[in-house]
Amino acid sequence: xxxVEQSPQSLIILEGKNCTLQxxxxxxxxxxxxxxxxxxxxxxxSLTIMTFSENTKSNGRYTATLDxxxxxxxxxxxxxxxxDSASYICVVSxxxxxxxxxGKGTTLxxxx
Amino acid sequence: xxxxxQSPSNKVTEKGKDVELRCDPISGHTALYWYRQRLxxxxxxxxxxxxxxxxxxxxxxxxxxxxxxxxxxxxxxxIQRTQQEDSAVYLCASSSGTADRGxxxxxxxxxxxx
Numbered sequence: 375x376x377x378v379e380q381s382p383q384s385l386i387i388l389e390g391k392n393c394t395l396q397x398x399x400x401x402x403x404x405x406x407x408x409x410x411x412x413x414x415x416x417x418x419x420s421l422t423i424m425t426f427s428e429n430t431k432s433n434g435r436y437t438a439t440l441d442x443x444x445x446x447x448x449x450x451x452x453x454x455x456x457x458d459s460a461s462y463i464c465v466v467s468x469x470x471x472x473x474x475x476x477g478k479g480t481t482l483x484x485x486x
Numbered sequence: 487x488x489x490x491x492q493s494p495s496n497k498v499t500e501k502g503k504d505v506e507l508r509c510d511p512i513s514g515h516t517a518l519y520w521y522r523q524r525l526x527x528x529x530x531x532x533x534x535x536x537x538x539x540x541x542x543x544x545x546x547x548x549x550x551x552x553x554x555x556x557x558x559x560x561x562x563x564x565i566q567r568t569q570q571e572d573s574a575v576y577l578c579a580s581s582s583g584t585a586d587r588g589x590x591x592x593x594x595x596x597x598x599x600x
Contacts, residue, residue, distance in 0.1 A: 417577055417591030478528030
């Protein structure tokens with residue numbers, strides 16, 4: 375069964391600290407993996423997208439890694455800010471034309 | 487338009503009533519998805535439209551749920567005889583249709599069944 379598992383479920387960190395969120399998937403065939411940020415009451419917004427041949431991709435303070443062999447991805451947030459408080463969702467796409475498979479997300483709270 | 491537009495943004499309805507949710511995708515996007523997100527839960531796939539192909543309805547939770555899309559334009563998600571467990575945010579997303587393209591989400595419709 376195609377699944378996407380994320381950990382931790384929730385995380386609280388102090389402003390300025392770094393953190394890493396994990397995503398494991400069993401989707402096959404695999405096309406690409408996305409990380410989305412979802413602020414409360416808003417739709418998800420794409421942070422990064424990686425195909426199986428890409429190992430890392432950055433978007434400002436966000437860096438995503440992908441190991442297609444172990445089917446693991448991580449999202450590293452550097453020098454966290456209060457505005458980083460949100461849900462971070464890992465989304466995997468299988469073959470073209472199929473629905474995305476979503477993880478349940480990690481809720482990040484950044485406190486001052 | 488510039489983004490995916492959903493309406494209404496909020497809907498409160500009485501149990502047993504029918505509701506209709508609307509999604510205006512980005513112009514030219516052939517693929518359109520509906521998802522549901524219950525409070526504190528992840529996104530749950532409902533239905534997927536790709537061009538003029540038969541939609542993938544495999545995520546619809548019951549026959550009270552249906553969706554239509556005319557061509558590559560507006561889509562409506564209809565929930566008949568609403569139940570309290572239908573309360574959720576219903577999100578629509580569209581894309582150009584190829585797997586490596588970005589998906590753009592609307593801000594969702596928050597449905598509350600009382």
